[in-house]
Amino acid sequence: MAGLESKIPVPGVKNHVVEACHHVVKALRASDNNLDANLIKLLSDLETHLSTLGMADTKKVVEDTGFSEIKKRFKEAKKVILAWEQNQSMMIFDAGFSEADLFFQALYDVQKVLSGFKALPSKTSKKEKDVYNQAAVVLDIAMLRLEKELFDVLNQYKQHVQPQHLSVSSSRGKDIVLDESFVSLDDEVIAEATDEQQILGSNNAELVDPLIIPHVKAIAKAMFACDYSQTFREAFIAVRRDALDEYTATTLEMERFSCVDVLGMQWEDLNVEMRKWTKVLKIVTQFYLPSEKQLCDNILGDFEPSSSTVCFVEISKDTVLSLLSFGEAVSLRSCQPEMLERFLGMYEVSAELLLDVVDSLFPDETGSLLRMAFHELSKKLAERTVTTFLKFKNAVATDESTRAFPGGGIHHLTRYVMNYLKLLPEYKDALNALLENIQVDDSIQEKTGQDILPSTFSPTARHLRSIVTALESTLERKAQLYSDQSLKYIFLMNNCHYMVQKVKTSELRHFFGDEWIRKHIASYQHNVTDYERATWSSVLSLLKGSSNDSAATSRERCREFCLAFDEVYKNQTRWSVPDPELRDDLHISTSVKVVQSYRGFLGRNRIGEKHVRYTCEDIERLLLDLFECLPSPRSLRSSRRR
Template sequence: MAEFESKLPVSGGKNHVFEACHHVVKALRASDNNLDANLRKLLSDLESHLSTFGMVDTKVEEDTGFSDMDERFKEAVKRILGWETNQSTILEAGPSEANHFFQALYEVQTFLMGFKAFPIKTNLKEKDVYNQATVALDIAMVRLEKELCDVLYQHKQHIKPEYLAVSSRGKDIVYDESFVSLDDEVVVEASSLEDDEQTLGFQAADMVDPLIIPHIKAIANAMFACDYGRAFREAFISVRREALDEYMITLELERLSCVEVLQMDWEDLNCAMRKWTKVLKIITQVYLPSEKRLCEQILGDFDPISTACFIEISKDLILSLLNFGEAVSLRSCQPEMLESFLSMYEVSAEILLDVDNLFSEETGSFLRMAFHELSKKLANRTTTTFLKFKNAIAANESSRAFPGGGIHHLTRYVMNYLKLLPKYTDALNSLLENLEVDDSIPEKTGQDILPSTFSPMARHLRSIVTTLESSLERKAQLYADESLKFIFLMNNFHYMVQKVKGSELRHFFGDEWIRKHIARYQHNVTDYERSTWSSILSLLKDNNDSVSTLRERCRLFCLAFDDVYKNQTRWSVPDPELRDDLHISTSVKVVQSYRGFIGRNAARIGDRHIRYTCEDIENLLLDLFECLPSPRSLRSSRRR
């Protein structure tokens, strides 16, 4: 009969067949009380065997039948008790031993069922056996509960660590400084690190060794069949929750109260927000789908219990993840939180589909809804932060002129921040879609054909930069020296263009914008040259002057040049190419004029009165915009 030693319970179809056989046997016996002994024995055996497989009446009236049962029952109880104190798992003992155990359990259970079906007629001995059977069954159940926990524990598998790397966007924290900490000191540009985001495909992993699933399933089937389903559930949930807790330790996710989140400083909070983003994604896209699959593999036959178990296992963690999102939303929106909020919002929106699948049933609907609510809330916070970001730029005022006319850190901050945003294109487009904006390029014109250039995000980005431009214009008014004002604007506009051209931002800002802004800083160059040099170079114009006037002109030019040199060597044009261009165009104008002047008039002025050769001028001009630390005077060092 070994081939029939199957797991519990016998499937419904089979059960009917056994039941039918059983009825046939009964009917046969009832039809004729004078059956011969052999036939009677045969029927009795058949009935006893049948009772082993089907949930049918096992009441056997013949003494021979009962003693037969008794023997087998005793064997079964012995086998169960043999495992009671055995510390190794049944799984380790091998499939045949496991089968024997389940078979023994089945015998005991079948006996109990039979007894319950006809309790009144039973005699004292049978009652005693019944009592023994209840104890044996309970011992078997406790043993299986332990088996379940041990096997699940010993064969659990963790999500591989490479998933941890997934979606750690853009390395860490390019901008952890606070927006308000921007004052008029020169800050070193934060190096924006290259995004090394991996694109690992998410797929469900095995939470336990797949080989043990049939064994666990057999335990589930047995315990549910014996009405110990609740015990199975509780134990299963407990072990799996513990595994999840352990996994949370490896992810280093800490639970934070609302009070803590509100009190955290920005840097810590930023880290926590990033971690949340990462963990939420792994949990909802890898861990929980795998966990759900495990529940279904083991308890699929008992749905909705499978769903209920899954929710019990995951609920606690899910609620704490939701809670962090809620807590962060309680904070006032600071502009520097924009990217963290964006990444939180993006993930919260991205996982909605996964969450819908995880908690598709009614029982989990409150979790599903909570995620949708949270995503909406984060969308709201992100949009508010976006507007705050813009407002903060508009409100950024300086009390004194930015030294050297270099690139203001507001420009650096904003442009580098904007460079982070194309990663969130979809999120931003959906958030900003219905938000009004003044855009410098209202309609499709010129060469711009990319749709991205006219997306809501692009319009808002341009609008932010327009705000930045206005702020820079105001800062430029603080310069007493008009030339320096032009240098400042040139530097900053050039920087903006470079940042746009050299990054994905170009697809958003578009060629038209870039062209206009190049023209803009080139205009600043012309403005500078006019404002610094036109009056000086006018000294070099000939009007058939007398020698003394020429000498005076030459002297005045040198004085003016010295003055420019003294000032403008301390000015800054950080971009080397831009500086070269500026040197060349200045040099062309100044040296040409000077060479002409000297060439025509050198003899009359006399060498003694000419301080600089053309080469001197050419070389000295190269020192301009080098941002030299202290004023350099030419009179002492360069005098011939």
């Protein structure tokens, strides 16, 4: 081969030099059985190279030694090779360096015979032709033995390394599931782990035991020198391709699915597989394939440049295309809103790999098919992600109800949307790229200043705020379904407060901005004021009177107030204010107004104790029962004074 022939010294003294070097190497090995591993590797590489040099230049040997000497050496070489042919239970590698050296030396002598005949006159005797034919058969036997050796040693000494800190377990976490009614009772958001460390490091993994590398290289050099390079490549590709397939299926637990399988999957199963796919694709391309490429270069790098590249691409192609075909099949499914985060994850990984990994793994024409497949998938995932994002927003904006939400609590739609939005800042770079050219109305005007974060006016921020604006409009429509005006304000207060808390306590704060938060705090506080006015203005008006009112009139006012209070109590103990802090604030605010007015009324009017149904302390205590979301009206009999 050209790469090896360029290293062959000038004929004449070369054979003596090669033989001398062989003796030096053998003497070093024999001198100490505890040689350093690096030195052993160096000696093995040197021996292999010396044998290859010998194989490459035999014409001079034939001229110097003649046919009889060649025939004698061939008989000894044949004996060694056939002995290994009969011993199939043991690998040459396991027999030790000296036995391996004898085998490769025998192969070197057989190659001399075949090459030497080219130096002899065209008219040769029958005996000479017979030796030549025998040598050709023995060479084939030796090559088959080396091919088997290659299979055995690569299989026996392969290593599957699992990247740390990155689990691809198929166990399911809790996910917010979107059904047709946006129903999700779980307020906990189980997001993807954000502490996963970067897979691609400065050091690639050892996919085979480093001790066998010199032996595999010796096999490669021998087979290439004997014009069996294609046989070596096919065997090497087959073993390493199976290893990658096994690693993906067994270690990473990524099953292969047909397009029909993917299209027919239930969402719960597809959700798990899409999540796993993003991790597996990342591990394979950032961790495993660079290690595989390094292995190919290490073993085949001394030959023509295409050998290593062709082998690596052929090893990678089947698994990579299988992974990409899963993404292609997923992109054919309808764009349901619940798929948004998964599409984002898949698109982000494909875009990241295109930018940092794919072009370096498959840089030339040989890998163009895989590069194009990556680009095509990334393009399709981008389209599906944008479509799903817009469909998600439209689903929020068009969600309709025919019945008021019980108790005025936090609507399932609000919980779902806000918890889902909390997941999206993790994909801000992908979203910014995808949404950059899609215009959206935004109620927050762009500003600049030292305290203004650039993320507040990014494409992601504008679109997230637009989704919440759509949610607010939908909630306003739902609020109109309440016949009780006070409950309408409780509903709006609860949902607005919930949105503010989700924004304040998450990464959403960097996208919504302080102005949005201030605006919405003022909004739910305004709802509190509207609630108090709608509920208590008419009740407290019963306590107003003039100083000229008679005792009978005052007693009647007190009775009417208590009846009105009873009605409020009966209704509003069934209403819901889930947030404890908001509920306490509402209790305090209401108590200040109601108890103070009631105390003033009792102080201005001397009403006999038997005509006073509730004391101020009773009213204050009963107000604490409001908004507890009781299943049925609470009786006030136990609270009445006897």
